[in-house]
Amino acid sequence: MQTVLDQFLNFEIMAKALPLLMAGLLVSAELCAAVIPLGLVGGLLLALATLSKRRAIAWPSLVFVEIFRALPPLVLLIFVYSGLPFAGVRLTPFAAVVIAFMLNNSAYFAEVYRAGIQSIGRGQWEAARSTGLSQVQTLAWVVLPQAVRNVLPDLLSNTIEVVKLTSIASVVSLGELLYAAGMARSLTYNASPLVLAATIYLVLLWPLVRLVGRFQRRLAA
Amino acid sequence: MSPNRPMLEIVALEKRYGDNVVLRGVDLRVARGELVFVIGPSGSGKSTMLRCCNRLEEPTAGDVLLAGRNICTGSSRDLDRLRLEIGMVFQNFNLYPHMTVVGNVMLAQRKALKRPAAEAKAKSMEMLQLVGLAHKAEAWPAELSGGQQQRVAIARALALDPKVMLFDEPTSALDPELVGSVLKVMKDLKDAGMTMLVVSHEMGFAREAADRVVFMDGGVVVEEGSPDEIFGAPKAERTRAFLSRVSG
Numbered sequence: 001m002q003t004v005l006d007q008f009l010n011f012e013i014m015a016k017a018l019p020l021l022m023a024g025l026l027v028s029a030e031l032c033a034a035v036i037p038l039g040l041v042g043g044l045l046l047a048l049a050t051l052s053k054r055r056a057i058a059w060p061s062l063v064f065v066e067i068f069r070a071l072p073p074l075v076l077l078i079f080v081y082s083g084l085p086f087a088g089v090r091l092t093p094f095a096a097v098v099i100a101f102m103l104n105n106s107a108y109f110a111e112v113y114r115a116g117i118q119s120i121g122r123g124q125w126e127a128a129r130s131t132g133l134s135q136v137q138t139l140a141w142v143v144l145p146q147a148v149r150n151v152l153p154d155l156l157s158n159t160i161e162v163v164k165l166t167s168i169a170s171v172v173s174l175g176e177l178l179y180a181a182g183m184a185r186s187l188t189y190n191a192s193p194l195v196l197a198a199t200i201y202l203v204l205l206w207p208l209v210r211l212v213g214r215f216q217r218r219l220a221a
Numbered sequence: 222m223s224p225n226r227p228m229l230e231i232v233a234l235e236k237r238y239g240d241n242v243v244l245r246g247v248d249l250r251v252a253r254g255e256l257v258f259v260i261g262p263s264g265s266g267k268s269t270m271l272r273c274c275n276r277l278e279e280p281t282a283g284d285v286l287l288a289g290r291n292i293c294t295g296s297s298r299d300l301d302r303l304r305l306e307i308g309m310v311f312q313n314f315n316l317y318p319h320m321t322v323v324g325n326v327m328l329a330q331r332k333a334l335k336r337p338a339a340e341a342k343a344k345s346m347e348m349l350q351l352v353g354l355a356h357k358a359e360a361w362p363a364e365l366s367g368g369q370q371q372r373v374a375i376a377r378a379l380a381l382d383p384k385v386m387l388f389d390e391p392t393s394a395l396d397p398e399l400v401g402s403v404l405k406v407m408k409d410l411k412d413a414g415m416t417m418l419v420v421s422h423e424m425g426f427a428r429e430a431a432d433r434v435v436f437m438d439g440g441v442v443v444e445e446g447s448p449d450e451i452f453g454a455p456k457a458e459r460t461r462a463f464l465s466r467v468s469g
Contacts, residue, residue: 126277127315127374131329131381132305134298141328145319 024180043109
């Protein structure tokens with residue numbers, strides 16, 4: 001029993017690894033700060049493109065969404081980081097992660113926004129357009145505020161998925177939280193840093209998961 | 222514009238959805254300050270005709286002129302500007318549920334007319350006063366009855382100082398006891414000189430307030446005349462059949 005505790009819950013080792021993990025957490029946070037806004041904005045633009053009446057815009061966007069929802073993000077990331085150099089495109093790990101995530105996330109967020117926009121009835125559009133508001137104004141002031149509110153739980157749970165997914169950046173040696181924990185594990189020959197990293201993820205994300213649940217119940221009520 | 226020119230002219234209006242012909246050449250004129258009432262069986266094309274008047278429905282052929290200006294030509298920005306002059310009231314009110322009553326009335330004033338906030342607010346309160354709902358300015362649409370919501374929708378359209386008001390079955394979704402309050406607002410509007418084109422089944426209101434009644438069936442105007450003529454002595458067989466059906 002003691003050996004198990006020593007291997008997994010060794011507080012001495014955790015304390016030593018903490019500064020390394022905190023540096024990793026900072027990188028994770030930077031990553032989130034880059035990829036979440038890009039995904040949210042990219043997804044919105046993509047959703048609007050898929051809903052366009054112009055086929056030349058809607059079709060390619062729909063294909064884009066389908067492809068990048070079907071491609072595993074890990075495959076995408078390895079391709080962007082290790083595949084593109086064969087075409088002469090060499091990216092830093094951070095840039096590779098941002099690009100791979102943007103492709104993946106915007107496709108996922110686009111589907112959420114699309115459901116939200118489609119949940120708003122034609123009457124809202126007609127009322128707004130009949131008062132002289134342009135299409136863009138109608139979208140901005142009438143449709144999107146309601147659409148986003150309707151899919152807020154989905155947007156939020158998607159965002160949580162993105163935060164969790166940043167851990168795959170460790171495969172391209174980006175020093176985020178999981179990579180730092182893995183490093184600390186190999187330096188100390190002890191699994192406790194991994195347990196600590198898992199705990200950090202849990203502590204940060206659990207309240208958000210609860211929040212999503214609250215939103216869902218409130219919308220259902 | 223000459224004073225004799227109609228405020229709203231519908232000329233040879235056609236609307237087709239594929240093989241389905243909904244309007245087969247409708248001609249209709251509404252003079253300044255006139256209230257024209259359109260009746261007809263469901264599927265007669267009356268709502269489609271009304272929705273072509275601000276191009277919520279795109280006409281297949283024909284023209285709609287507002288004070289002499291063709292709304293069927295020109296860019297989408299031209300259309301947005303013309304729509305400011307054409308108020309529309311819908312069967313289902315279509316208030317914006319995420320905005321308060323006064324927010325609903327202010328939105329297009331601010332964003333489309335670019336009125337300053339204070340002026341838009343003042344105008345909104347004036348319009349809400351007109352429909353008897355100034356005390357509900359800060360309420361949410363969901364807190365109002367159907368009749369109140371429809372009166373807010375009327376105020377929202379009026380706040381843009383339209384030249385014409387289009388009413389698309391404005392009382393059809395209301396409980397019977399709430400119909401009167403909406404009709405009263407419409408009567409007040411008429412008395413204030415508003416030009417109105419109304420699609421509705423409220424025959425009693427048509428008798429009382431309409432200058433002219435138009436009977437549509439099968440995508441054409443079958444007959445038009447004063448309320449007395451249409452309700453008292455309809456000429457066309459189809460009109461007689463329809464009126465005897467609705468009066469039970």
